[in-house]
Amino acid sequence: MAIHAFIDFDGTVSQQDVGDELIRTFGAFEPLHSELLAGRMNVAEYYQRAVSTFTDQATPESVEAFARLQQLDAGAKALIAWFASVDIPCAIVSDGFDTYITPLMSQLGNGCNVPVFCNKLVWNGSAFTPLFPGATESCSCFCASCKRNAILTNIAVDDIVIYIGDGRSDACAVQHADVVFAKGTLAAYCTAQGIPYHHYRTLSDVLIILQTTYKHLDFRPRRQAFLARKHAFEVE
Numbered sequence: 001m002a003i004h005a006f007i008d009f010d011g012t013v014s015q016q017d018v019g020d021e022l023i024r025t026f027g028a029f030e031p032l033h034s035e036l037l038a039g040r041m042n043v044a045e046y047y048q049r050a051v052s053t054f055t056d057q058a059t060p061e062s063v064e065a066f067a068r069l070q071q072l073d074a075g076a077k078a079l080i081a082w083f084a085s086v087d088i089p090c091a092i093v094s095d096g097f098d099t100y101i102t103p104l105m106s107q108l109g110n111g112c113n114v115p116v117f118c119n120k121l122v123w124n125g126s127a128f129t130p131l132f133p134g135a136t137e138s139c140s141c142f143c144a145s146c147k148r149n150a151i152l153t154n155i156a157v158d159d160i161v162i163y164i165g166d167g168r169s170d171a172c173a174v175q176h177a178d179v180v181f182a183k184g185t186l187a188a189y190c191t192a193q194g195i196p197y198h199h200y201r202t203l204s205d206v207l208i209i210l211q212t213t214y215k216h217l218d219f220r221p222r223r224q225a226f227l228a229r230k231h232a233f234e235v236e
């Protein structure tokens with residue numbers, strides 16, 4: 001039995017939602033975002049429309065410069081390095097975009113060079129277009145990049161899944177995770193769904209809990225998560 005860790009990016013590795021900030025900085029966040037929350041479009045449609053509002057200030061260089069100004073959770077580097085030190089494979093699963101995640105992850109250093117599953121912003125020389133390589137119709141999740149599928153394609157059904165997140169796009173992932181760390185709307189979602197979770201404020205809190213759990217070899221499978229994974233493997 002192997003243990004795998006998956007970490008959300010926006011609001012989890014980064015302090016703010018960098019994706020929201022990106023759209024505010026280079027385009028028009030509202031009224032599109034309120035329309036998204038009201039269910040008038042899905043996330044992929046929202047991103048397509050939001051990116052089409054970008055001004056000509058948005059270039060690969062200006063987006064990268066914007067990204068480098070964003071603050072990361074001070075515990076991110078130590079947590080990801082710890083996963084590597086105990087041979088727990090770790091990946092970033094995000095419904096945001098590679099254009100800001102890649103420079104911010106590289107800012108954490110070589111030890112944090114982990115796989116990233118996310119949407120892409122493609123530059124054609126004059127404008128950005130969003131691409132959704134992780135989109136799926138088989139999951140009912142509120143994301144353009146399905147985190148459940150990113151998890152399932154990287155694990156065996158009886159492996160242990162650690163998941164760390166904070167928001168709406170993490171909902172399908174936590175249903176399939178054994179050890180959940182949640183804050184923000186994800187914590188409220190877990191409470192409402194009866195999914196047990198550790199509440200955390202920063203990734204340093206997460207590391208302390210994981211180190212203790214690891215020392216006592218106390219990573220336990222969660223039956224509902226195992227059944228959900230088994231069901232998803234059978235249906236896919």
Ligand SMILES: [Mg+2]
Nearest residue numbers: 008010011167
């Ligand atoms: Mg998030």
Ligand SMILES: [Zn+2]
Nearest residue numbers: 139141146172
């Ligand atoms: Zn999903």
